[in-house]
Amino acid sequence: xxxxxxxxxxxxxxxxxxxxxxxxxxxxHDAMYWYRQDPGQGLRLIYYSQIVNDFQxxxxxxxxxxxxxxxxxxxxxVTSAQKNPTAFYLCASDSTGYKNTExxxxxGTRLTVV
Amino acid sequence: xxxxxxxxxxxxLSEEAFLTINCTYTATGYPxxxxxxxxxxxxxxxxxxxxxxxxKGSNKGFEATYRKETTSFHLEKGSVQVSDxxxxxxxxxxxxxxNQFYFGTGTSLTVIP
Numbered sequence: 442x443x444x445x446x447x448x449x450x451x452x453x454x455x456x457x458x459x460x461x462x463x464x465x466x467x468x469x470h471d472a473m474y475w476y477r478q479d480p481g482q483g484l485r486l487i488y489y490s491q492i493v494n495d496f497q498x499x500x501x502x503x504x505x506x507x508x509x510x511x512x513x514x515x516x517x518x519v520t521s522a523q524k525n526p527t528a529f530y531l532c533a534s535d536s537t538g539y540k541n542t543e544x545x546x547x548x549g550t551r552l553t554v555v
Numbered sequence: 556x557x558x559x560x561x562x563x564x565x566x567x568l569s570e571e572a573f574l575t576i577n578c579t580y581t582a583t584g585y586p587x588x589x590x591x592x593x594x595x596x597x598x599x600x601x602x603x604x605x606x607x608x609x610x611k612g613s614n615k616g617f618e619a620t621y622r623k624e625t626t627s628f629h630l631e632k633g634s635v636q637v638s639d640x641x642x643x644x645x646x647x648x649x650x651x652x653x654n655q656f657y658f659g660t661g662t663s664l665t666v667i668p
Contacts, residue, residue, distance in 0.1 A: 447598075474656070483644065483660035484599075531598055533656070535648075543589055544648070544656050546598035 447547035464532035473515035561659035578645035
């Protein structure tokens with residue numbers, strides 16, 4: 442079955458550590474996105490990539506980094522520079538440039554700083 | 556620019572009540588409009604969509620009509636069930652500008668028996 446897989450589902454990080462969240466899709470989508478969701482709030486865009494080896498900052502990119510070496514994969518690194526990383530992180534993908542397409546979401550990773 | 560505004564929650568309804576969640580949008584082009592649903596601890600799932608003015612999206616008893624004149628895409632359901640309890644997000648995207656999605660802040664719905 443095609444879809445988006447995020448791992449792990451739960452992640453704990455000590456202060457000062459970098460952690461990487463995985464996002465893989467087998468939908469052959471060109472575009473991939475990372476969103477952050479805080480309790481009671483909407484989704485805020487962290488980074489997005491519309492093609493391999495290219496990505497752009499979203500609204501809240503500070504303290505995060507990404508790479509897009511393969512079409513299927515878009516990992517997100519939460520660095521120690523991110524002051525408040527505890528949140529629910531969602532990865533999504535869609536077919537950029539195709540009319541009327543919807544975004545498909547993974548099941549999310551809940552990151553907690555301990 | 557593009558943006559989405561949806562009614563704030565939380566919304567609590569009794570089973571079989573009528574549901575309306577308001578959503579209005581601002582867009583520079585001709586966007587597609589979407590409603591997504593999020594169950595606790597999960598990602599977002601597409602509920603319905605509409606791609607041009609006057610289109611009606613529908614799924615699982617939910618409906619929303621793309622109203623260009625009022626820039627709205629209100630979600631409705633005639634008779635809610637306990638299993639509809641979730642957070643609902645209105646969103647837009649415009650493939651002409653790279654298909655980036657813009658989401659509302661979400662509306663939490665709780666349906667009580």
